Every structure is written in structure tokens, then in C-alpha cells.
Amino acid sequence: MPYLSDRVELIQMSPIRMIAALLDKARTRKSIISFGGGAPSLPPPKELVDEMLRLLKEMPAKALGYCGTRGLPELRELIAEDFKEYAGVEYDPESELIITDGSTEGILLAFLSILNKNDEVILVDPTYLGYSEPIKLAGGRIVRIPARVENGYQPDPESLKNAITKRTKVFVLLSPDNPTGRIISREFVKALVDLAQDHDFWIIYDGAYQHIVYEGENVWPQSFSDAKNYIISVHTFSKEASIPGLRLGYVAAPKEVISAMEKLKQYTSLAPDTFGQYALLKFYENDVKKRYLREVVIPTYKARRDLMADLLRKYLPEAKTVVPKGSFYFFVDMRPYLEKMGRSDKEFANRLLYRKEVVVIPGSYFGSMGEGHVRMTFVSEPKERIKEGIERIWEFVLSYAL
């Protein structure tokens, strides 16, 4: 066998996907309770499924045929209207929007479009682990600023300022956040936008959880004056329409960036999934999206969040966390327990899965600030299994105290 490329060694396997592959195998084993992946367990809106049925009956060849690399023009028009409504910002559907293969492809194309070798990318620590490897693939270097439970996981504008160098090319803002569930403060975004303009760097805004908000409001960085030209706004339909398996998302950015992304996308995936795009046209019609979020997604997840908050207080009272105002996760500082147990967060997660069949994600996967923490999603399991899972964690912790 001839040898492989050096970049294969450079790139790390995503630990979350390793767990996903494991869960994929064990799909039939009902006994495993997963607080692991952030996969919605809700069915998509009925209107979307009905439209899919209609497309397959009435126009299968067209609905399953190719579309252009930027995606269906009619879907981009609806997305532009949506941006206007929610963020108060105008994007030209023709030149400033592209449909992507989930936000995963959007993130990769964004980094490939802007990073040269040794350009610096500032990330919050802890953060989603889908950023570091595409940054490396694009030749970038990672700089981190901390976010701590004591400050409600809000990063500090001063530490951002101190992290900026002549090589700073982009700051990545994920809000509502994964793994911490915090919604970024307006103060931080204001400072960020000013710094981006002063130092001429990009902001990649990852709005994966833009509508998954339980209290307060999402902060759209592009809504700040003069900010739009500095922002690459990456989004996904996976969470808000509960269709992660169709792999659809979109990016809004200055037209030069969208042109660059289109060129690159021809060689990553050629074009987005046509079928899902046609169905999504109905997501924006007749308030389907708003109603689905208001009547199904938010109440379902909020009730599960509230339950998990109560259970964490009751069963793990020494753990520190912030009740998430948005997204899917509790990021729980387990150090009071882990120290007594003499275990790292990774050892804890491994043994918990082995002994109690409960999946949690070790916090150190999300950065060094996450050591001693675990991430627990409340969206993958119904309430009774959330209760069962936390009780199993409690039993597991107790078994060490004996």
C-alpha cells in the first residue's frame, strides 16, 4: 500500500463522532441513555413531511435531481426574508447567500475561504470541537480565550483584546453556545464588532442554535451597525427544523466570500440536497417555522431543561453549572465529585458508560477550560429517561463514596 498524506496525522478524530458511531451500532440497545450527541429527538414539522410526500408523488425526478451549487434560488429568497425579520439585516439572495451541507460544510468553506498559513483564529475555551480541525486543514493557528462558569460562561472583552495580534484573521462566535448554553451578551458583541473593524479581522458567527432560546433573546452580530461586512454567518436546519439527517444549512456573507465558497463547494459536495431544499420552502410559509418553534421545539426542550436543572440540583448539589438560556446543553463543573473519586472527566465518562450505560461527553474535549466538566444534552431523551439517567449518575457517584 502506498503511503498516506501528512495531513491525516494532523487531523484529530472528533471524539463526539466516535461516540456517535458507537451509538449507531447500539441503536437497538434501548438500555443506553444518551446525554451525548446533540441530535434532536423530535420529528420535523408535519407540514415539511407532508410536502416531502407530495414531492415524491408528484415530481420525484425533479425533487431528487441536481440543483445549482448555491442551492435553490427560491429557498435563498425565503432565507433572506428571514434574516430581515429576525436580525433586521438585508442579504441579497442572489449574491450573499449559499446553501451548504449542514453548518459543517459552511464552517469548512468559511475557513478555506479566508485562512492563509499561520493566520490566527481566536476561539473561546471551551467551545464546539468542530472548529479546530478545519482551521488546521486550512493552515490556521488557534488562539484561545477563556470562559468560566463563575461569569456565566461569558468571555471577557479584555481577554479578547489581549489575544489580538497582527496575524488575527477571525474570531469565532457561537451563540447560543455549545457546550455551555450561554447566550452571548450584547456588550461582548459590541466590543467584538468594534475590534473586528479596528483590526480588520473576520467574525464567523455560528448560529446553529439561533432559535433555540428559552429566556432572553438571540444577539445577531450582523445587526450592529457597519458590522455586516465583517461577518460570515453560518447556520443549519438540523436543530430548528429537526432534520439533521438531510444535512442542510446556509451561509450569509459578503458576496466575495460567497463566490469563494461556491468555487470551493463545487469540489466538496457539488451541490446541496435538492429534496430537502424543496421541502424547506414550506418551512417558511404560513408561519410553519414560528409555530413549530413556539408550540413544539421550545416547550418540549424547555420542559426537559427545567427537569434536568431540578435533577442536577437534587442529585448532584455540589456540581456547578449555569442553567442554559439557549441551545441543548448543561455544561456541568463536576470537580467537587471528580476530586473525591480520583477521576478525570474522561475516565468518569468512560466508566459511567461501561457501568451504568449513560453517555455524557467529557468537558476536556471542548478545551482545557473544560477539564473536570461534562456536557449533558437534554434534547435526545424524553423526560422519564432523563430522570432515569441522572439517577444512574447519582448511583454511580455514590458507589465511589462508599
Place this chain on the structure above:
Amino acid sequence: MPYLSDRVELIQMSPIRMIAALLDKARTRKSIISFGGGAPSLPPPKELVDEMLRLLKEMPAKALGYCGTRGLPELRELIAEDFKEYAGVEYDPESELIITDGSTEGILLAFLSILNKNDEVILVDPTYLGYSEPIKLAGGRIVRIPARVENGYQPDPESLKNAITKRTKVFVLLSPDNPTGRIISREFVKALVDLAQDHDFWIIYDGAYQHIVYEGENVWPQSFSDAKNYIISVHTFSKEASIPGLRLGYVAAPKEVISAMEKLKQYTSLAPDTFGQYALLKFYENDVKKRYLREVVIPTYKARRDLMADLLRKYLPEAKTVVPKGSFYFFVDMRPYLEKMGRSDKEFANRLLYRKEVVVIPGSYFGSMGEGHVRMTFVSEPKERIKEGIERIWEFVLSYAL
């Protein structure tokens, strides 16, 4: 606006996708006859569509939910059986197969997995234009060997031998071919496999058209003895199941390559489309695939191919071409006409679209050996429109003779 990356300048916009975007816009303009893109116009097998309907009715959340990065294990098992039947080769579904976002992602991941900076890739000229840009993205250098109409577009083992250097890392074999429609000879593949073993380079086999064969048989390079360890075999469901819009394909390769591709895929698309994968389980059941190919795909396309061959002989008797034994295309040497017209192939294609609303692809897009040629697909239009299109080309050529 901060600046973009240098690689954006390095990468070319695919000319075929530019035309696709144009056609996307003009979808409603029935007057345009397209011999351009290679998009099947057939609906997918009824059994596939029926299964999609069932999945949406009975298990929408699961069918539209995430799966693991390598794709559904049960689909990989069926693909392994298929390889055994057609190519006579065993692949382990667990370790030697991965589902991709069409062959586009398979090709990108293959190059990213094996190419270091300045590694050489040998391509046939002319060839599919989806190889050059991912090679550049992965840092590789392109070396070309010619294929000529006089030899039925078969490349010559001697010119391959002469093109090999110490830096040769991979040869790309596409058969049945795009743009020429030739099926590679067993002699060439035998020589290729021996050279790959002697000089320790990879063969990327692109089997996009593996089952689109009208006469003769497909030649599977992995069926040659001891060849399997040198071959990365890239495939798509777009052509044989007529579902290009779902973006699904697969790669078979040694397990080290599949592991590398899986790592990279986590950051290109995370996971393949779940819905289409579940539906494809039915493609392999009860001879659906065989029957669809035998009763629908091959007879439909063969009739159109035969018609186009007759029409080309009748209306463009001076053009040289090879009646394709496989794939979707005639690659027509138009130089006898173009010289009289004083036009390049690109000018010809542009004016033909503008004046007669017929799309053909300029041959020079596929490499310098394609200059003076045009590529014409016979799969995108029904017979009466193929006739109408060729008559329009004839009128167009005649108008210059006046």
C-alpha cells in the same frame, strides 16, 4: 472587508457548474435543449420512491436523523455484497467502505488522504474536470497523458510509463469515461496495475458510470490479482439510481485510507444523508437494481445514444467521434467545421446557446487534447428533443457556410 485566502485564487470555477447555475435559473424555459450536464432525466426506481414514502410515514424522525460518519452499516453490507458480485472482490463493510456525499466528496477525501505538497497525479487528457481543483487544494501537481479519437480514446500504456516519476503518487482512472464514453481496455488496466505495484503509487478508480454500459463489460481494476491494496474505488448513486439530488456515493479502499477519509469527512459534511441511505437499502433488494438498470436505464439511454449517433452521422458527417460503449456522452471532434467557421470550441458553444438555445460543453474544458471538440450528453433530453437539438446545431453550422 478583511481579505480572503490565496487558495481562492488558486481554484477555478467549474465551467460545467456555471452552466448548471444558468440552467437552474432558466428551468422554466422549455425552449433550451440541453446536451450539457450529465444529469439523468429518469425518475428513480419506483421501489425506492415507495420506500421513501414509507419511511416518511412510519419513521420520519429516524429517517431524517443523524447517522454515523461512515454511513449506515446495513447499507455498507449491501455494497460489499455488490462488489463481490460485480468485481469479484471482497471488501469488509466495517473497515473498507465509507458512504460519501456523492463521488464529489469521495474524490476530495481521496486526494486529501494521500497527497502531500508537490506529489504528482497523472490524469488522462481529456478527462472529467472535477479532478484538477481538488488536486490543487490538496497541494498536488497534475501530469497529463493524451487520449485520442483515433485510438478510440484509449490512453497508451507507453505514455503512462513515460509520465511516471519518483513523485508519482496516483493515477486517476475513469471508466466508462467522461467525456469520451470509452470503456478502458483490459490491457491498459493490466499495465497500470503492474506499474502501480512497481512504483508504489495509488490508483483512484472512478466508477461513476460502472453500470452504464451498452456494449462489452466494465473493467474493475480491483479484480486484477494483488491490485486491491493500491486502489481507492470511488462511486456514486447519482447515475445508476437516478438520485443525483440526494448526493450519495461511496468509496472502497484499504482500511487505512477509509479511516483517514472518515477523520476528514467529519469536517467536510459530518455524515451522509440518512434518508437516502435508508431508501437505498431497497435498491439492492429483490433485484431492484438489476431490473432498473436492465429494463429502464440501459434501454432508455441506449436508444437515445443510437439516435444521437445516427443524427451526428447524418447532420455532422465530417465530425469524428467514437460511439460510446458506456456513460452518457459523445465527445465529438468538430474541427472540420470549426476551422471553416473560424471559431474555437468555446466560441461555438457560447454562440450556439445564444443563437439556437442548445447547450453543448466545449471540449477544451476537459484538457488541451479536447480543443476543437464538444461534449454532448444524450441522457438529459427525450428523443424528440435530441432530434430537434441536433437539427438546430446543423442549422447553426449551415448558417456559417452561407
